[in-house]
Amino acid sequence: MLLLIPGPVQTRPEVRAVMGDDIAPWDDEFRAEYAAMRPRIVRIAGGVEGVDVALPLPGCGHMVVEAAVRTFVPAGGRLLAVRNGNYADRLVRLATEAGRVVVPLPGPDTEPMAPERLAAALEANPDVTHVAVVVSETGSGIVNDPNILGPVIHAAGRRMICDAVSGFGALPFRLSDHPECDVVVFTSNKCLEGLPGFGFAVAPIARLEACRGNAGSWLLDLADVYQHAVANGWGSFRFTPAVQALRAFGVAMDLYDAEGGQPARLARYARNAEVLYDGLVALGFTPYVEKRHQGPIIVNVHQPQDPAWDFGRFIALMKGRGVLISNFWNTAQPTIRIAAIGAIGEADIRFALAQIEAVLGEMGVGLRRAA
Numbered sequence: 001m002l003l004l005i006p007g008p009v010q011t012r013p014e015v016r017a018v019m020g021d022d023i024a025p026w027d028d029e030f031r032a033e034y035a036a037m038r039p040r041i042v043r044i045a046g047g048v049e050g051v052d053v054a055l056p057l058p059g060c061g062h063m064v065v066e067a068a069v070r071t072f073v074p075a076g077g078r079l080l081a082v083r084n085g086n087y088a089d090r091l092v093r094l095a096t097e098a099g100r101v102v103v104p105l106p107g108p109d110t111e112p113m114a115p116e117r118l119a120a121a122l123e124a125n126p127d128v129t130h131v132a133v134v135v136s137e138t139g140s141g142i143v144n145d146p147n148i149l150g151p152v153i154h155a156a157g158r159r160m161i162c163d164a165v166s167g168f169g170a171l172p173f174r175l176s177d178h179p180e181c182d183v184v185v186f187t188s189n190k191c192l193e194g195l196p197g198f199g200f201a202v203a204p205i206a207r208l209e210a211c212r213g214n215a216g217s218w219l220l221d222l223a224d225v226y227q228h229a230v231a232n233g234w235g236s237f238r239f240t241p242a243v244q245a246l247r248a249f250g251v252a253m254d255l256y257d258a259e260g261g262q263p264a265r266l267a268r269y270a271r272n273a274e275v276l277y278d279g280l281v282a283l284g285f286t287p288y289v290e291k292r293h294q295g296p297i298i299v300n301v302h303q304p305q306d307p308a309w310d311f312g313r314f315i316a317l318m319k320g321r322g323v324l325i326s327n328f329w330n331t332a333q334p335t336i337r338i339a340a341i342g343a344i345g346e347a348d349i350r351f352a353l354a355q356i357e358a359v360l361g362e363m364g365v366g367l368r369r370a371a
Contacts (some may be wrong), residue, residue: 002323002348004167006138006298007061008189008196011254015194015248023243030243031235037250038234044192044262045184045202046174046255053208055201058241061165061187064199066094067220068161072182072207073130074214075099080121080128082144083254085137086111086330091163095132099216109140110329111293115152122156130159130182136167138337139330140288143295146173146181154180155173157294165199166190166297169256170266170341175202176277182207182224188245191265191297193343194252199247201225269296272340272349279353280338283360288335297341303309303334308364313337317362321355 003010014335021242023030031092041054066324069091073079079100081092084107093103113133123130131153133144138157146162153160156370168186175184183203188194190283201222208226215221219239228238259265273296277287280301303311311334315327338352 001319002344002352003342004191004261004323004325004339004344006326006337006339006341007187008045009191009193009339010344011193011195011248011252012343014255015252015343018027018247018251019195019244021244021247022360023247025237025241025243026331028205029167030247031233032252034246035233035235037246037253040253041187041200044169044201044256045222046176047202047204048176050205050321052175052204053226053229055203055222056241056246057199057201057220057222057225058197058239059199060111060196061185061199062090062094062222064185064187064201065091065163065165066098066223067199067215067217068163068201069095069100069132070098070215070220071222071279072159072214073100073163074211074213074217074235075170077099077126077130078103079130079132080127080158081132082112082113082118082134082149083107084111084144085134085142085165086139087137087165088134090134091132091134092247093229093366109137110289112142112144113149115148118149119152119156122152122158128158130161132161132163134165134176134294135171135173136164138166138298139300141295141298141300141337142289142293143167143171143297145171146178150178150180154178161185167295169262170269170296172262175204182211188249191269192249192256194249194253195245198244198249220356267295268345269340271346272344273297273299275346275349276338276340276353279349285336285358288331288333298337298339300329300331300335300337303336304365306361306365308366310363313363314359317359318355321359323352
C-alpha cells in the first residue's frame, strides 16, 4: 500500500524492522541508545548541545504542542496565535483549555500570514508575551515560515512557540538563529519518516529553567522532563515510553543523515509536491492553494463538482488500487488532500496520479475543474 497522508507517513523497511523486538526501557544498553539520540535531535533542530536540549514526550503531536504552551506560557498568560488553518484552531483550543488567554490573529487558510499583519497585531497587544506559529498547515498546504515571522516576533520583544509538527526536518529552521524561540516541537512520524509514538521538543536550557512551575501538569511539563534527565541521566524516562518507536526513530535518523539531511529531504519532497500539483491540475482539478503559496508537505484540491462524484467511493477505489489518502478534509469547502512526504519519490507520485485518473474514469466523473 502506498500511504500518501501527512502522518503517519510511508516508512522504510529498515525502520519498521526494529519494531519486532521486546525492549526494557530501563535496560542500561537501551538507556545509552536513547541518550545518544538526544544530541542528534538537537543538531537536526539547528540547536547547540549544552545550550539547547531535546525533550522526548511519549504521545502525539497535540500532546507536545500543549506541553509547549503550558511550559512556556504561565497560567493566565496571553498568547497570540497565528490562526490561518485547522491545526492553528486546534492549538487555540489546547491553549484555551489549559487556561491560557489566546489572542487570535485570523487569516485565510490559502496563504501564509503576512509579517506586516503580525507586527501590527503585536503592537496592538502589548500584554501578549508569546506568539504561536503553526509552520506547516496540513489542512490546506500553506507554510508560515518562522524565518520570516520569527524576526518580527524578536523585534517586538516577544517569545515564539514554533509548532513544526508536520514540517520539521524538511523545512529549514535553525534554533540557534532564533533567539526569540522558546521551543520548537515536532513528532517522530512526519518528515523524519519514523513511526508514531513520540513528540519532541527542543528548547534552550535557560528558558526551561526560567519556566519551572508553569505547566500545571506533571505529564505535560517540559521543564520537568529536563529536570528529570539532569537528576537521573539522559537515558532515563519519567514514564513508560513507546520504546520500539523510539528505536525506530533512531534508524530513521540514520537514514535521514545518509540521504543528506534537511536539504536533501526538502528537495525530494518539493519535487514530489510539484509533480503532484501539476499532475492534478492536468487532470482538471482546481488547487486549493495558489502555487506561489504551495508548501512541500501536502497538496490540496477542490473536490469535483460532478453528479457522479462520491468522495467515500473515490477513497475506497483508490485504496483498492494500492493508494491510501486522507478520507477527510480540514477546509471549509470539500477538498482532497494528498501528501508529498514520507519514504516516497517521484515515481510513487506518478503512480498515484495514474490511479486517480483511472478511478475518475471508473466513476464516470468528468474532468471539470471545481468552481
